[in-house]
Amino acid sequence: MAERLVGIDDAAVYVPRLYIDMDEFAARRGLNPEHLKKGIGMQQMAVPDAHEDAATMAANATLELLKKNDVRPSQVGRIYVGTETMDDKSKPIASKVVGMLEEVFGKSSFTHVDGVDHVFACIGATYALENTLDWIRSGRNRGKYGVVIATDIAKYDLKSEGEYTQGAGAVAMLLSENPRLLAVEDAVGTCIKHERDFYKPLDRETPVVDGKYSIAVYLDAMKTAYLSYVKQFIEQHGLKLGSNEAPSDYAHYLAFHLPFPEMATQAAAYYFIHEWRDLERWKDIEREIGPLPPRKDYSVEELLTDEYRQFRKKFSSSSAFKKVYAEKVYPSTIAGRRIGNSYTASLYVSFLSILDSEYRKKDLFGRRVGFASYGSGASAKLFAGVFQEGYKEVAERVNLFKKLDERVRIGFDDYERLHESKPGESKSILQPKSEFAIVDVGSTEVDHGFRYYKYFE
Ligand SMILES: CC(C)(COP(=O)(O)OP(=O)(O)OC[C@H]1O[C@@H](n2cnc3c(N)ncnc32)[C@H](O)[C@@H]1OP(=O)(O)O)[C@@H](O)C(=O)NCCC(=O)NCCS
Numbered sequence: 006m007a008e009r010l011v012g013i014d015d016a017a018v019y020v021p022r023l024y025i026d027m028d029e030f031a032a033r034r035g036l037n038p039e040h041l042k043k044g045i046g047m048q049q050m051a052v053p054d055a056h057e058d059a060a061t062m063a064a065n066a067t068l069e070l071l072k073k074n075d076v077r078p079s080q081v082g083r084i085y086v087g088t089e090t091m092d093d094k095s096k097p098i099a100s101k102v103v104g105m106l107e108e109v110f111g112k113s114s115f116t117h118v119d120g121v122d123h124v125f126a127c128i129g130a131t132y133a134l135e136n137t138l139d140w141i142r143s144g145r146n147r148g149k150y151g152v153v154i155a156t157d158i159a160k161y162d163l164k165s166e167g168e169y170t171q172g173a174g175a176v177a178m179l180l181s182e183n184p185r186l187l188a189v190e191d192a193v194g195t196c197i198k199h200e201r202d203f204y205k206p207l208d209r210e211t212p213v214v215d216g217k218y219s220i221a222v223y224l225d226a227m228k229t230a231y232l233s234y235v236k237q238f239i240e241q242h243g244l245k246l247g248s249n250e251a252p253s254d255y256a257h258y259l260a261f262h263l264p265f266p267e268m269a270t271q272a273a274a275y276y277f278i279h280e281w282r283d284l285e286r287w288k289d290i291e292r293e294i295g296p297l298p299p300r301k302d303y304s305v306e307e308l309l310t311d312e313y314r315q316f317r318k319k320f321s322s323s324s325a326f327k328k329v330y331a332e333k334v335y336p337s338t339i340a341g342r343r344i345g346n347s348y349t350a351s352l353y354v355s356f357l358s359i360l361d362s363e364y365r366k367k368d369l370f371g372r373r374v375g376f377a378s379y380g381s382g383a384s385a386k387l388f389a390g391v392f393q394e395g396y397k398e399v400a401e402r403v404n405l406f407k408k409l410d411e412r413v414r415i416g417f418d419d420y421e422r423l424h425e426s427k428p429g430e431s432k433s434i435l436q437p438k439s440e441f442a443i444v445d446v447g448s449t450e451v452d453h454g455f456r457y458y459k460y461f462e
Contacts, residue, residue: 012184017070019175023052033417046266050345056442058428059090062175063156064105064441070177082149083119087130087349097122128380130155130349151180157348170265172345176353185395194234194387196226203381221308226385234387251280257372260337260355262379294319364400437461
């Protein structure tokens with residue numbers, strides 16, 4: 006039996022309509038703006054309004070996705086959500102999304118759909134994607150679409166190191182056979198470990214985070230996933246790599262999970278050092294930046310040492326790295342620089358950033374995108390997809406940068422007020438328009454904490 010071609014047929018992104026500028030943020034927090042703009046890579050940070058939560062963002066992205074493709078509820082077989090912004094220990098966001106969509110598509114129109122959340126820090130949506138693509142590959146979808154939604158509000162404590170890496174957003178993806186946008190290849194490299202780099206105990210809304218350690222765990226987990234991925238990729242494509250060839254030469258773009266945009270520089274440098282150090286091209290690099298210091302015990306901690314960081318920085322400034330970074334990596338970071346972290350959604354925002362920034366410049370058909378997904382705690386997954394013939398039709402309607410341009414800038418005091426209030430509990434800055442919003446939060450014995458949603462024309 007021939008392999009089924011499965012993947013992402015279309016996608017819709019939702020970003021809050023409010024943002025704060027990082028120059029103002031830096032001034033009010035007494036930080037050097039260059040630290041945030043150059044070191045972290047943030048220019049603006051998305052801020053959810055009082056009537057928004059991860060469920061409204063998910064429903065808003067999904068409504069746009071279904072409407073622009075004229076997809077009827079009967080054509081959808083499952084709605085799976087990846088998130089780490091739950092407001093409930095039992096009820097999934099998937100059920101809230103169904104409830105909101107039914108207000109527009111009709112009562113009970115989605116009751117036949119399979120829906121659940123996948124929770125594993127920032128990688129939950131990737132598990133949902135892999136799972137749903139397998140469902141389509143197996144034929145158990147019986148011709149129906151799968152919808153996978155990545156939705157999150159990245160929230161850290163005020164005045165913490167994580168505060169300037171916050172953000173929010175949702176990406177809804179329509180998955181099908183013979184997709185118009187991107188066929189996802191079979192190979193998936195995976196790693197799972199028990200780590201304490203970032204986690205959210207049930208008594209806290211914000212995470213306990215060991216920021217610098219989390220960067221090292223990110224790189225280390227990715228390496229394990231990478232080694233497994235490359236083995237599968239080489240086998241499946243029957244490749245014999247030449248003496249100056251690296252697996253990443255076969256990827257035209259690389260999309261990374263971006264807890265902050267400059268993480269892409271760190272992750273790409275780490276990959277390329279690993280891939281290139283035994284190749285002929287390394288001689289030219291050593292001539293430019295000096296020799297690679299010997300690694301001692303290959304531990305996670307070693308990645309935090311000054312010696313490793315200094316060499317990584319030198320390598321990042323080499324002409325070979327800069328060229329590859331500009332071509333393959335930078336396009337994926339453009340949107341993240343204006344949104345910030347969106348946890349599960351960030352990798353898929355990176356992908357749409359490539360699409361929306363590149364489709365007018367070159368023909369993307371046949372080009373391969375490598376995806377590097379990471380969730381603290383920790384798990385990493387690597388996979389790739391190839392742009393399909395219909396990508397242009399999808400790209401023309403994705404409007405990621407248009408949406409970012411149309412947002413409203415808020416000041417620092419409003420940002421702090423929204424940060425410190427629970428969704429639905431304080432005054433909105435913008436009135437909801439053509440979107441789902443929280444209208445009430447229950448306070449009786451039978452609906453305590455239950456969030457009520459409504460569509461605003
Ligand atoms: C990511 C995080 C650890 C960064 O913390 P930080 O205290 O700002 O870290 P640093 O002091 O190393 O600064 C970050 C970068 O800004 C650079 N920087 C600092 N001041 C600068 C300045 N004035 N001009 C230019 N760059 C500057 C630093 O050199 C560093 O870059 P480098 O790694 O290339 O050396 C922190 O924001 C965090 O905990 N975030 C949440 C968790 C997270 O995102 N984890 C990632 C994996 S999931």
